[in-house]
Amino acid sequence: MNRGPDQSLEALANATGAQSVTVLRGVGPAVAEALEKLGIRLLQDLWFHLPLRYEDRTRITPIADLQVGQSALVEGLVTAVERGFRFRPMLRVAIEDASAATVTLRFFHFRAQQVEAFAPGARFRAYGEVRYGAQGPEIIHPEYQRLQFAAPLTATLTPVYPATAGLGQKTIVRLVRDALRCLPSGAGFDLLPEALRQRLHLGDLRSALWKVHAPSADDDIAALVAGRHPAQRRLAVEELLAHQLSMRRLRQLIRAAPAAAIALPSLRRASLLAALPFALTGAQQRVLAEIDQDLQSGAPMLRLVQGDVGSGKTVVAALAALAAADSGVQTAVMAPTELLGEQHLRTFTQWLAPLGVNIVWLAGKVQGRARRDALAAIAGSADIVIGTHALMQEGVQFRHLGLVVIDEQHRFGVHQRLALRNKGVAGSAVPHQLVLTATPIPRTLAMAAYADLDTSVIDQLPPGRQPVQTVAIKASRRAEVIERIRHAAAEGRQAYWVCPLIEESEQLEAQAAEVTFDNLRACLPEVRIGLIHGRLRPKDKQAVMAAFSAGEVRLLVATSVIEVGVDVPNASLMIIENAERMGLAQLHQLRGRVGRGATLSSCVLLYQSLPELARERIRVMRQTHDGFQIAEKDLQLRGPGQILGTRQTGMIGFRVADLTRDADDLPLLRDASEWLLEHAPDAVEGLIHRWIGAGVNFAEA
Ligand code: ADP
Ligand code: MG
Numbered sequence: 001m002n003r004g005p006d007q008s009l010e011a012l013a014n015a016t017g018a019q020s021v022t023v024l025r026g027v028g029p030a031v032a033e034a035l036e037k038l039g040i041r042l043l044q045d046l047w048f049h050l051p052l053r054y055e056d057r058t059r060i061t062p063i064a065d066l067q068v069g070q071s072a073l074v075e076g077l078v079t080a081v082e083r084g085f086r087f088r089p090m091l092r093v094a095i096e097d098a099s100a101a102t103v104t105l106r107f108f109h110f111r112a113q114q115v116e117a118f119a120p121g122a123r124f125r126a127y128g129e130v131r132y133g134a135q136g137p138e139i140i141h142p143e144y145q146r147l148q149f150a151a152p153l154t155a156t157l158t159p160v161y162p163a164t165a166g167l168g169q170k171t172i173v174r175l176v177r178d179a180l181r182c183l184p185s186g187a188g189f190d191l192l193p194e195a196l197r198q199r200l201h202l203g204d205l206r207s208a209l210w211k212v213h214a215p216s217a218d219d220d221i222a223a224l225v226a227g228r229h230p231a232q233r234r235l236a237v238e239e240l241l242a243h244q245l246s247m248r249r250l251r252q253l254i255r256a257a258p259a260a261a262i263a264l265p266s267l268r269r270a271s272l273l274a275a276l277p278f279a280l281t282g283a284q285q286r287v288l289a290e291i292d293q294d295l296q297s298g299a300p301m302l303r304l305v306q307g308d309v310g311s312g313k314t315v316v317a318a319l320a321a322l323a324a325a326d327s328g329v330q331t332a333v334m335a336p337t338e339l340l341g342e343q344h345l346r347t348f349t350q351w352l353a354p355l356g357v358n359i360v361w362l363a364g365k366v367q368g369r370a371r372r373d374a375l376a377a378i379a380g381s382a383d384i385v386i387g388t389h390a391l392m393q394e395g396v397q398f399r400h401l402g403l404v405v406i407d408e409q410h411r412f413g414v415h416q417r418l419a420l421r422n423k424g425v426a427g428s429a430v431p432h433q434l435v436l437t438a439t440p441i442p443r444t445l446a447m448a449a450y451a452d453l454d455t456s457v458i459d460q461l462p463p464g465r466q467p468v469q470t471v472a473i474k475a476s477r478r479a480e481v482i483e484r485i486r487h488a489a490a491e492g493r494q495a496y497w498v499c500p501l502i503e504e505s506e507q508l509e510a511q512a513a514e515v516t517f518d519n520l521r522a523c524l525p526e527v528r529i530g531l532i533h534g535r536l537r538p539k540d541k542q543a544v545m546a547a548f549s550a551g552e553v554r555l556l557v558a559t560s561v562i563e564v565g566v567d568v569p570n571a572s573l574m575i576i577e578n579a580e581r582m583g584l585a586q587l588h589q590l591r592g593r594v595g596r597g598a599t600l601s602s603c604v605l606l607y608q609s610l611p612e613l614a615r616e617r618i619r620v621m622r623q624t625h626d627g628f629q630i631a632e633k634d635l636q637l638r639g640p641g642q643i644l645g646t647r648q649t650g651m652i653g654f655r656v657a658d659l660t661r662d663a664d665d666l667p668l669l670r671d672a673s674e675w676l677l678e679h680a681p682d683a684v685e686g687l688i689h690r691w692i693g694a695g696v697n698f699a700e701a
Contacts, residue, residue, distance in 0.1 A: 037164045043179045058155065066101075075147070237657075239654060240657045245688055304456070318347070340408070360386070532557070572599045580611065584634040
């Protein structure tokens, strides 16, 4: 550890990215340990430890121009200091500048010396996020400095890094810069060959890294802050390519393995088709034929079936599962919620049990004896296992898993899909994968997010469906809506009343639903009303759903648990409270719960107020029933993170890329990744390793 500065410089001169960060000056055991927490062990890890954002301290903002929500550097004289102890200690310092406006610096923790320093008339410079305060703009706990003399401003943007305890921003900035000095200058470092860079109009990696870590004074500051600097684009495109390549690699690896053998034609298919109360639509037949072809091809199927809400994806999956059962291999059907899983259990049982197919249920809440029985069946005679995430747990051993069906893909991530698939590695045959989603994903996005899947589209609804009449009504006219339910119930129709909250709290959501439930019961004593939310015991949930399916319960008060997949054709009225708070995709999903039977259905969107964006959403909902159009519009209004559900799944945790900002580059990925696979296969490995690392488990793929 006794390393003199000279020795260290010498070490650095010959350093490579694969060397430990401990070759850097000032990295002893404690710092090394803190870096390790950030996943940084080697010099090259520091190169790719990219800034989260930048702070612009290159200029002083006149206080009169401060904008709430913006971070800014201000400078001025102290005009007043106030120390308070009302609820907790507080220090407020008013600063005024030449723009004759005042900003308050507010502290909740401070020392006596600090208070003394803020003497009226003293000059201060402060940096922080501006908020609305009682007396105008304020900055809470700003970084600040007392100026005795005129002090120069920082010449460049200040990068802000992901940090960890025991490691300040200043240290990270210094270490990154020291590490950058070891960037190799040779050609091998840039994994994107010159020819490809030219095609994509990208700069070289070395300069891009210097730019983003250590921008210079004459750089385009606005572009960097907005993430639209060419250097950032260079890194984002490389990262997107790495993801694309890793998904394709995954696909190749899976497809190279032999598939579970499923023979066609399926023996009992004709019996099921004859027993169904409807004929398949042309679109369903076409998609089923595509699936059949995959199942027969000898390679594992990797197929995404997109179909709008109510297009009839379930029966297609059931037909594939029946084919698997006919060949003696098992199917796992995984649903994102218990409610939806249970519904599949009912549907599959109704369709397939009469044909002698053995169906088993497994969810996290199945415990004790029931669980042991389920596990025994899964390892034995079960043909189809339906459940939730619980299917992926360790200890769940299939006899011979041949087909994996994942419903409503957007709630699961790539890795979860892999985990279930890995259950099937019996010998070397790999199960087929069928992924169903009602989220119509715009094409370019689908290519970025599901590069490993082939796609089929059920682009036709079953005949006789009437469009759901959609109206928007102010919440103050609630009484009229309640009358409407009274009439509908009297005519034997059924209704949903959905109370979603924007907060992602199951508890708050449940409370809101309970209040509405009590309220509606008081208004509609003659109507049998049920309540369902995520916090009910599974047994109670089942009982309510069964009663609603059977038509005994007329009005179902629900939280957004019913958003996905619930299918009760007799329900023809849907009330959605606080509709202005919901995104288009969610509204479309909810509305899709009605309009499934022969009766003309309607959907009432209740709102408290209609800000511009909400007005636009409701207009779209009234105008169209086409999920694809709605998705395109949703993409415009909200951005893809929301659409793909990355929030829930962390499906794509990009470091620099941003699917909204980089939307224009998405269409390039396919060609570019093909070009790389063909012309620079060695670089592919390196790219995946650099950006994704051990995140994807190829070894087991
Ligand atoms: P989704 O694609 O949203 O999952 P479902 O599979 O739940 O849709 O199907 C919606 C409803 O339509 C179900 O009641 C189902 O039985 C019915 N259905 C499916 N296919 C047809 C068809 N070809 N003709 C009539 N009804 C159908
Ligand atoms: Mg469905």
